[in-house]
Amino acid sequence: MTRLFKFLMPYRKTLILVVVLLFLQTLGTLYIPTLTADIVNNGIVYGDIPYIIRTGGIMLLFAVMTGVFAILGTWFSAILSSGTGRDIRNALFRKAQRFSINDFNSIGTASMITRNTSDVNQIQQAVIMMLQMMLPAPIMAVAGLILAFSKNAFMGGIIVATMVLFMILAVIIERKTMPLFGLLQTGMDKINRFMREYITGVRVIRAFNRTDFERRRVNTSFEDYANTAIRINKIFAVAMPLVLMLLNLCTLAIIWFGGIQIGKGAMEIGDIMAVIEYAMLILFYLVMAVMVFTMIPRAEACAKRISEVLDLEPEIADAPAELTADPSDEKLAFHHVTFCYQGAEEPVLSDLNFTCRAGETTAIIGGTGSGKSTIASLIPRFYDIQAGSITIDGVDIKTLSQRDLRNKVGFVPQKAFLFSGTIADNLRYGKEDATMDELQRAARIAQADTFIGDLKYGYETRVAQGGNNFSGGQKQRLSIARALVKKADVYIFDDSFSALDFKTDANLRAALKAEIKGAAIIVVAQRVSSIVDADQIIVLDNGIIAGKGTHRELLENCPVYREIAESQLSKEELA
Numbered sequence: 308m309t310r311l312f313k314f315l316m317p318y319r320k321t322l323i324l325v326v327v328l329l330f331l332q333t334l335g336t337l338y339i340p341t342l343t344a345d346i347v348n349n350g351i352v353y354g355d356i357p358y359i360i361r362t363g364g365i366m367l368l369f370a371v372m373t374g375v376f377a378i379l380g381t382w383f384s385a386i387l388s389s390g391t392g393r394d395i396r397n398a399l400f401r402k403a404q405r406f407s408i409n410d411f412n413s414i415g416t417a418s419m420i421t422r423n424t425s426d427v428n429q430i431q432q433a434v435i436m437m438l439q440m441m442l443p444a445p446i447m448a449v450a451g452l453i454l455a456f457s458k459n460a461f462m463g464g465i466i467v468a469t470m471v472l473f474m475i476l477a478v479i480i481e482r483k484t485m486p487l488f489g490l491l492q493t494g495m496d497k498i499n500r501f502m503r504e505y506i507t508g509v510r511v512i513r514a515f516n517r518t519d520f521e522r523r524r525v526n527t528s529f530e531d532y533a534n535t536a537i538r539i540n541k542i543f544a545v546a547m548p549l550v551l552m553l554l555n556l557c558t559l560a561i562i563w564f565g566g567i568q569i570g571k572g573a574m575e576i577g578d579i580m581a582v583i584e585y586a587m588l589i590l591f592y593l594v595m596a597v598m599v600f601t602m603i604p605r606a607e608a609c610a611k612r613i614s615e616v617l618d619l620e621p622e623i624a625d626a627p628a629e630l631t632a633d634p635s636d637e638k639l640a641f642h643h644v645t646f647c648y649q650g651a652e653e654p655v656l657s658d659l660n661f662t663c664r665a666g667e668t669t670a671i672i673g674g675t676g677s678g679k680s681t682i683a684s685l686i687p688r689f690y691d692i693q694a695g696s697i698t699i700d701g702v703d704i705k706t707l708s709q710r711d712l713r714n715k716v717g718f719v720p721q722k723a724f725l726f727s728g729t730i731a732d733n734l735r736y737g738k739e740d741a742t743m744d745e746l747q748r749a750a751r752i753a754q755a756d757t758f759i760g761d762l763k764y765g766y767e768t769r770v771a772q773g774g775n776n777f778s779g780g781q782k783q784r785l786s787i788a789r790a791l792v793k794k795a796d797v798y799i800f801d802d803s804f805s806a807l808d809f810k811t812d813a814n815l816r817a818a819l820k821a822e823i824k825g826a827a828i829i830v831v832a833q834r835v836s837s838i839v840d841a842d843q844i845i846v847l848d849n850g851i852i853a854g855k856g857t858h859r860e861l862l863e864n865c866p867v868y869r870e871i872a873e874s875q876l877s878k879e880e881l882a
């Protein structure tokens with residue numbers, strides 16, 4: 308929790324103001340019982356009406372002032388807590404932007420969302436409750452006890468004894484609830500994970516008639532969450548009557564002892580009333596403080612989860628001294644690259660060596676799981692390699708800043724992903740100031756111009772979340788156009804033509820070759836027909852290069868390639 312206190316620092320002036328306002332509010336609240344005692348002892352007992360009116364007026368004034376302080380205190384603490392929440396969310400988001408894929412995997416997407424929403428909410432609530440309820444408690448306790456002791460030391464003692472019992476109860480509750488609150492937040496992660504999977508996979512679930520199975524799975528997570536919440540509430544169900552009982556016992560003791568004192572003529576009735584009010588105020592704020600105290604474990608559990616994210620050092624970091632790369636003919640090169648996924652026993656790629664030149668197309672082909680997409684994701688440094696080096700324009704990508712590196716790379720992922728907005732917004736994703744001409748040129752190369760032209764609103768057509776209002780092939784072409792709008796040195800198409808028909812695929816490749824001159828093009832492909840014209844084909848077999856050359860050369864001397872080609876092409880095509 309202390310780790311998160313730094314988020315309060317920018318608001319220290321507001322915090323001081325809140326503390327001052329709370330202090331004034333508490334003193335005002337405590338002064339009213341003293342005036343009550345005065346009215347009773349000196350006004351009501353003697354029937355002194357002017358005294359009653361005068362003191363009543365002062366009471367009213369204090370009540371109004373206390374009310375104003377309370378409103379201002381609440382106002383500023385709300386500003387403070389929502390500001391803190393916003394800053395924590397920003398910090399989490401900024402941190403997440405630096406995370407590698409492995410970092411995301413280690414925390415989990417659903418958990419990342421819960422931490423940014425529910426966990427931050429808990430912290431925000433705890434901050435406001437601590438300011439409003441916990442902070443006045445010590446002020447109330449000290450000032451109230453001084454006043455109570457000034458009336459009668461024994462009665463002050465009764466209040467202190469009750470306070471001690473309260474504190475013991477609070478510690479017991481804290482011990483019992485802390486682990487349960489941690490469970491509650493992980494339960495929320497689980498619900499988010501299942502809900503996310505249920506919503507994104509709804510078509511598969513329905514197609515396989517697994518709705519009931521999924522409902523049961525989601526229900527189990529709801530039930531686990533509810534059961535933990537019930538266990539927490541059971542603890543409170545026992546604790547709250549105990550708190551009330553302590554409160555009533557305290558009042559009883561004061562009245563009983565006060566009665567004896569009045570009988571002896573040692574105290575006046577107004578003083579007893581004042582002590583009861585002091586006790587009620589002190590204990591009320593103490594109960595509130597205890598309640599907030601019980602919120603702290605949950606907030607602490609949330610703070611711990613947030614700190615885990617904030618403290619996680621991104622696996623991929625920029626080098627301390629970043630280099631820049633001047634354009635060269637050798638756009639991309641792999642030098643003895645070996646890569647192993649986190650937690651995997653065997654490397655997925657071993658000792659890869661190849662070079663991609665400007666204006667040339669390099670195709671990567673191989674069986675499923677041979678490591679083609681892995682090669683594609685190593686170039687923009689989604690993962691770091693364990694051995695060897697990857698260079699762009701002759702400079703090791705680890706020595707370039709991630710920003711520079713990714714500026715040099717135009718990446719089209721295997722699964723086309725579009726953002727909600729318009730087609731133009733999506734195409735401008737890599738170059739915000741791209742002109743309409745640039746968008747149209749990219750769309751033309753990507754064979755997307757015709758279907759965009761057929762849409763009623765053209766480039767201003769709305770794209771639904773995830774691009775769900777477009778077909779698979781349209782989404783692929785839009786995501787290709789998006790990469791082409793950005794001027795890159797290396798374009799990577801990770802199996803990005805798979806949803807295109809043969810004619811569109813051929814037209815797209817021809818347009819790419821004609822229009823993209825100064826950049827290296829890397830095409831990960833499954834279809835031999837998509838790559839026969841490539842300047843260089845790399846044949847991947849279980850993570851190692853089984854052959855390298857043109858289509859003709861490989862047919863001659865690479866059995867793995869020949870096997871793939873024979874399985875896809877007719878005899879005439881092979882000849």
Ligand SMILES: Nc1ncnc2c1ncn2[C@@H]1O[C@H](COP(=O)(O)OP(=O)(O)OP(=O)(O)O)[C@@H](O)[C@H]1O
Nearest residue numbers: 648649651655673674675676677678679680681682
């Ligand atoms: N994030 C990951 N974590 C662990 N292992 C992975 C991960 N991604 C891929 N792999 C493993 O690495 C190997 C290569 O996967 P990759 O996706 O690169 O193959 P691919 O040749 O592109 O396959 P496909 O043609 O089916 O897309 C596979 O065995 C796969 O199980």
